[in-house]
Amino acid sequence: MVVPAMSVLQHDLGTTQAAASWAVLSATLLASAVCTPLAGRLADRYCTRRVLLACLGLYLAGNLAAVVAPNVGVLIACRAVQGVSLALLPLSFAIVRRTLPPARVPFGLALTAGLVGGTAGAGLLVGGVIVDQGSWRWLFVIGALLVLAALIATVAFVPPLPGSPSGRLDLPGTVTLAGGLVALLLGITEGPAWGWLSPAVLGLFAGGLVLLAVFVLIERRAPHPVIDIGLLVHRPLLIAHLGAFALGANQFVFYALLPKIAQLPGDIGFGTTVTGAALMLLPGTFLIVPASWAVPRIERRAGHRAPLWIGLILAACGGVLLATFHDSLWQVMACYLVCGAGYGFAMAALPTLVNAGSTPEQSGSANGVNTVARTVGGATGSQIGAAILAGTVLSGTTSPSSTGFTAAFLAAAAFTGLGALVLPLLARPKP
CATH class of the missing domain: 4.10.860 (DNA Excision Repair, Uvrb; Chain A)
Incomplete structure (x- = not known):
């Protein structure tokens, strides 16, 4: 929800674009890189439910503090606290794996992963409406209510899941x-x-x-x-981590640049409002959820790696299509549908691959590493996309050229395209 608010935050808090970018994305990504592996390890050693509740509590505190943040420095600190939110994903995967009957685990993982991508569209839309109609502070009020609901549901429905405590924390x-x-x-x-x-x-x-x-x-x-090195180099897990990096890089290029092209003036973009930009992405993001539902069936027929490979291929094809066809709103929406389908396949495949390559006792840590890989990929993709646009600014303006968007979209396609080429090579059995 916060992504559409960057320019509004810059104006309302009287700050720079760089500081607003830190408040929206950078602080959260940096904090999540630290919190996610630690939370996964703590969950494996102690109690997954207890760690989940602690993360939700910190996330709630960050949201409440952000509501009353007086300046951008305080808001950046609040967003850093909210970085613990990305640890919720591997903890959720661990809970799904340990609480559902084995036959239901693949669908549970696919549904959980699909919701992460699918609800991003709803978040962008709600954020756009709030930014267009009211104060950005309501973004954090709504966020706090969602986290509070999750806290209550966790207390009510998630059973205690003891870990395997041994030795001191590293x-x-x-x-x-x-x-x-x-x-x-x-x-x-x-x-x-x-x-x-x-x-x-x-x-x-x-x-x-x-x-x-x-x-x-x-x-x-x-x-x-804190992280077993085997969780990094074991071949099935290495495939999942490289796939997560490539997927994150592709996704964040489009998360950052498609709203931008939607809001630029008509000679370059489409001149929409923030809400209009979110509506443009909505069909593609909502397609992530039903696409993820198909993953268990594909895995049964073609193996665990097939959905990830298909997802990366579709994301790469969507990037090439967007690079070729982005002159009108309907073209962008249609091409992004291809990306959305790819994201649904790949995101649902990742936790299955991770769980297939790790024991239940390692589930939190292994999924935490995978989440960090996607986070690092996202930071890499978004900044490379921004750098490409910055190098193609039209003379006498602050607007990037259409050529810049073409190059950035091709870069996004290259990430997942290379991933789709490399992963089958890694999957080959050793001679």
């Missing part, structure tokens, strides 16, 4: 993982503004890679690691 691993992910995401986020080859960005990338290398060394020796 603090050195947690700190190095958090530092490495934050450095890489900060470099990706600020690359377009600071310059991809600037000393600050290169330093962040180098520091992030060093910290992640140290993290791997620590985890290999830790008796109770």
Whole structure:
């Protein structure tokens, strides 16, 4: 819901576009990169229900504080607290796996994953209506009510799911993982503004890679690691994580750029309101849910990897179609339907692949890593798309050219296209 509010936040809080971008997306992504693996590990060790309630409580507090945020700095801090929300997804997958009868688990995972993408369209629409008709603060009021409903439902219906506590929490691993992910995401986020080859960005990338290398060394020796390295390199899980990265990169290019082209003046875009931009995306996002329902049937006939491969192919085809046909509103809506179908297949396939490659005791951690992979992919895709547009601004204006959108959409297609090419190679049995 907050995505359509970026320009309104910039105006109402008297801040810059960069700060508004941090309040809408960057702070949440950075915090989620830290919170998600830790929440997954805590759920595996202790009680999944208790960790879920703690995350919902923090998310509720972040929403309530954002309602009264007096300036953009406080709002960015509130959005960082709300970054814990992305940890809800792997926790939900773990609960589905451990509470449903085995025969119902594939559909439960597909439905949960499909709702994540499908309800994004409803969120964009509600956010657009609120931004067009009232104050952006109502976005967080509605968000708080939704989280409160989830809290009540969790208390009422989710049973205690004890983990397997053993040893101390791996603090050195947690700190190095958090530092490495934050450095890489900060470099990706600020690359377009600071310059991809600037000393600050290169330093962040180098520091992030060093910290992640140290993290791997620590985890290999830790008796109770925060993330089992096997959850990263085990081939079935590696396929799922690379697929999640490619999918996130493709999705976030379109989440960021399609509303922009919808609201630009008619000579470049379609001159719609924020609500109109959300309506343009609505059919494609709603298609995600029914597409996800077909995944269990495809998996039974063609294997666990087939829906992910089909989803990446469809997302790539949708990107090529959007790059070719984006001169009118109906063309964008029709082409984005192809993307929506691909997202439904791929998002529903990912938790099934993760669960097939991990034990129930590792479910929270494994799904947490997969969520982080999609988050990092999303940050990468959105910033590369923004950088491409920034390099094609029309002379004497602040508007990007149509060529810039074409190049950005092709870049989105390239992410999932390369993923679709690489994954079958990884899936081949070793000679």
